[in-house]
Amino acid sequence: MTEIKVAVLGAAGRMGTQTCAAVEAAGGLSLVARLDKDDVIDAGSLAGADVVVDFTIPATTEANVHAALDAGAHVVVGTTGWDDASRGRVAEHLERLNAARAGGSDQTPGLGVLIAPNFGLSAVLAMTFAAKAARYFESAEVIELHHPDKVDAPSGTARHTAAAISAARAEAGLAPSPDATETGWEARGADVDGVRVHAVRLRGLVAHEEILLGNPGEQLVIRQDSFDRSSFMPGVLVAVRAVVSRPGLTVGLEHVLDLA
Numbered sequence: 053m054t055e056i057k058v059a060v061l062g063a064a065g066r067m068g069t070q071t072c073a074a075v076e077a078a079g080g081l082s083l084v085a086r087l088d089k090d091d092v093i094d095a096g097s098l099a100g101a102d103v104v105v106d107f108t109i110p111a112t113t114e115a116n117v118h119a120a121l122d123a124g125a126h127v128v129v130g131t132t133g134w135d136d137a138s139r140g141r142v143a144e145h146l147e148r149l150n151a152a153r154a155g156g157s158d159q160t161p162g163l164g165v166l167i168a169p170n171f172g173l174s175a176v177l178a179m180t181f182a183a184k185a186a187r188y189f190e191s192a193e194v195i196e197l198h199h200p201d202k203v204d205a206p207s208g209t210a211r212h213t214a215a216a217i218s219a220a221r222a223e224a225g226l227a228p229s230p231d232a233t234e235t236g237w238e239a240r241g242a243d244v245d246g247v248r249v250h251a252v253r254l255r256g257l258v259a260h261e262e263i264l265l266g267n268p269g270e271q272l273v274i275r276q277d278s279f280d281r282s283s284f285m286p287g288v289l290v291a292v293r294a295v296v297s298r299p300g301l302t303v304g305l306e307h308v309l310d311l312a
């Protein structure tokens with residue numbers, strides 16, 4: 053593929069606006085469609101896009117992905133709100149489409165969907181380091197801090213981080229983090245796969261995460277800060293270039309960056 057044609061969904065939003073500008077400025081990519089709410093997503097409106105980038109809202113992102121796949125495009129998703137069931141439905145859709153392509157005359161690689169809870173390098177590295185460290189600590193908690201216009205909590209990044217910590221702890225045979233709380237559970241944050249996650253919303257913030265790991269007499273704090281949405285753009289461009297040769301479903305930019 054000489055030039056990758058890109059369509060952006062949620063093009064009028066905070067991330068969509070930056071993504072359109074980043075794609076227009078990038079070599080080897082061209083922006084062919086900017087769509088936002090009330091626009092139909094089909095082969096016509098996507099204008100021949102090879103890759104659709106979705107930065108919309110949790111309530112609509114899954115439907116957008118299915119529509120983009122039906123239009124024959126690869127998809128990069130930054131929107132939050134995914135769970136095992138919605139990811140499973142996308143994986144099945146991909147299997148069906150790619151099996152049909154393999155049986156036909158189309159010899160190009162199958163379609164791919166890359167869902168990344170966070171495109172920021174600092175965030176991807178923080179999650180990777182946390183997953184690596186988790187097995188060595190008795191206690192683990194996550195604090196995510198965001199701008200107050202964010203509609204979902206806890207953040208997709210915090211959910212992904214907690215899931216990775218939880219998997220590492222389970223693999224190491226660790227007991228649950230010690231916690232003597234008997235009253236006031238509402239002050240202890242959300243339980244995400246057995247890891248407590250606390251969400252702060254504060255004017256002035258963009259996107260930040262702190263992973264706290266504790267042992268008797270010691271603490272490890274892993275912190276990352278996205279001070280500006282420009283921090284997500286290199287990762288978005290890496291994902292757009294990678295997804296065209298990654299058939300099937302990939303969850304997390306760490307797989308593309310070879311950090312997993």
Ligand SMILES: NC(=O)C1=CN([C@@H]2O[C@H](COP(=O)(O)OP(=O)(O)OC[C@H]3O[C@@H](n4cnc5c(N)ncnc54)[C@H](O)[C@@H]3O)[C@@H](O)[C@H]2O)C=CC1
Pocket residue numbers: 061062063064065066067068087088089090091107108109110112116129130131132133168169170171172208284
């Ligand atoms: N993966 C990552 O690195 C990042 C992910 N995000 C996530 O991206 C999503 C968008 O965030 P923001 O840009 O800050 O939100 P935003 O509210 O600024 O933008 C969302 C846009 O989607 C549009 N929209 C709503 N329904 C739509 C539909 N059915 N079809 C097309 N467009 C539709 C809205 O009109 C709006 O323009 C959120 O889920 C956020 O958590 C945000 C930053 C980084």
Ligand SMILES: O=C(O)C1=N[C@H](C(=O)O)C[C@H](O)C1
Pocket residue numbers: 132169170198202203206207208209210258259260
């Ligand atoms: O809404 C945001 O702003 C962000 N959303 C993503 C999330 O929920 O993890 C990524 C980043 O934290 C910014």
